Amino acid sequence: MVELQKAWVYKEYGKFQDVLKLDEIPVPEVTPDQVLVKVEAAALNPIDFKRGLGYFSKTDSPLPTVPGYDVAGVVFKVGCEVSKFKEGDEVYGDINEYSIDKPKQWGGLAEYTAVEEKLLALKPRNLTFAEAASLPVAVETAEQGLEQANFQKGQTILVTGGAGGVGSQVIQIAKEVYGASLVATTASTKKLEFVKSLGADVAIDYTKDNYEELPKKYDVVYDTVGDYPKCIKAVKDGGKVVLISAYGDAPAINLGLVADGKILTKLAPYFEQGKVKPIIDPKGHFKFAQVIEAFAYLETGRATGKVVVSIGE
Known part of the structure; x- marks a missing residue:
């Protein structure tokens, strides 16, 4: 030993x-x-x-x-x-x-x-x-946030900071595991093509556009960058906002990750098939x-x- x-x-x-x-x-x-x-x-x-x-x-x-x-x-x-x-x-x-x-x-x-x-x-x-x-931290955070928001197949989601560690996994898991009908995300100009390659349908250049002022609203906004309360303006009435880098009032979900190997086991087929990378x-x-x-x-x-x-x- x-x-x-x-x-x-x-x-x-x-x-x-x-x-x-x-x-x-x-x-x-x-x-x-x-x-x-x-x-x-x-x-x-x-x-x-x-x-x-x-x-x-x-x-x-x-x-x-x-x-x-x-x-x-x-x-x-x-x-x-x-x-x-x-x-x-x-x-x-x-x-x-x-x-x-x-x-x-x-x-x-x-x-x-x-x-x-x-x-x-x-x-x-x-x-x-x-x-x-x-x-582990990224996918478990992504999965628990989507689960707590009761995200459903066919719903729409906006992910702030889609090129980051957690954001890049939220995009993939929302699309491949949960069956999102539309995934939008924010990224810098040079990372727009990258987030599209992950499965984002809409890539918003945060250096040029304020996503909270755009007309499109979403069933869930998953905020990975601490954008509360701006992200509240982008969610539909009755929708959910998941926060991991800030704290806010309802309808915000202030996610505190609880690590769990069962999540990794659940997602294993998606990793092995290359659907979540x-x-x-x-x-x-x-x-x-x-x-x-x-x-x-x-x-x-x-x-x-x-x-x-x-x-x-």
């Missing part, structure tokens, strides 16, 4: 370029319902650096902290109550059931991490570890030694899809 591992750790809150360091820490022990994952790849999320800045300090786990939510890797050890996985299985998932309420002290930007069985799923065979790691930024694939650079790129807000780190290379 490996006793020590390399991991990215911060011992105080602050900007990651100042506080995040590559260090050696003990490999975590597994509880009966956990598996120990040898991490092959991890994806970065805005919540990682927001947590690092201390935004959630009142509900955070104690410092020091290894950041990281999304992981993909190989099961190295299983707890005594684990029944779904065995050593050698390739798995992936969001390792924190609740994003800001006591997330794990020892996260995914490490060689090994301990994860509850219920948060994981078997990795689709057609996906690389990096591709799989890019999915992982989206990794062309410049957003980094090595384990480049985590600081990876976060710097994520924080520009310009990434198309997800930023990922390969750990097992």
Whole structure:
């Protein structure tokens, strides 16, 4: 059994370029319902650096902290109550059931991490570890938002920020899984063709048009960029607005993600058939030694899809 591992750790809150360091820490022990994952790849999320800045300090786990939510890797050890996985299985998932309420002290930007069985799923065979790691937070957020909005086949949806990590998945899942009759999205000029390639029927250039002033209204508006209350103006009477980066009053749904491996299992056929695809930024694939650079790129807000780190290379 490996006793020590390399991991990215911060011992105080602050900007990651100042506080995040590559260090050696003990490999975590597994509880009966956990598996120990040898991490092959991890994806970065805005919540990682927001947590690092201390935004959630009142509900955070104690410092020091290894950041990281999304992981993909190989099961190295299983707890005594684990029944779904065995050593050698390739798995992936969001390792924190609740994003800001006591997330794990020892996260995914490490060689090994301990994860509850219920948060994981078997990795689709057609996906690389990096591709799989890019999915959990984004697709689980997309799926739970659509589910809570009671989105139905034949309905219309507007997605703000369709080129981003969550937005790119909402477009695909609304179209391919839920059967949306029309998907509209906002994007910058240079990303309009990209969001159309994901399945968007209408691509609105937010540098030229104010979507909330256009005549078309939608059954659901899924806001990934914090556009409340502008997005309220784009929804039909009786429609729903899903918010993940802002908080608002009814009819807004303030989504708090609850990670669940069952969602990944449900969506597996769509991944395996290529109907819902992982989206990794062309410049957003980094090595384990480049985590600081990876976060710097994520924080520009310009990434198309997800930023990922390969750990097992």
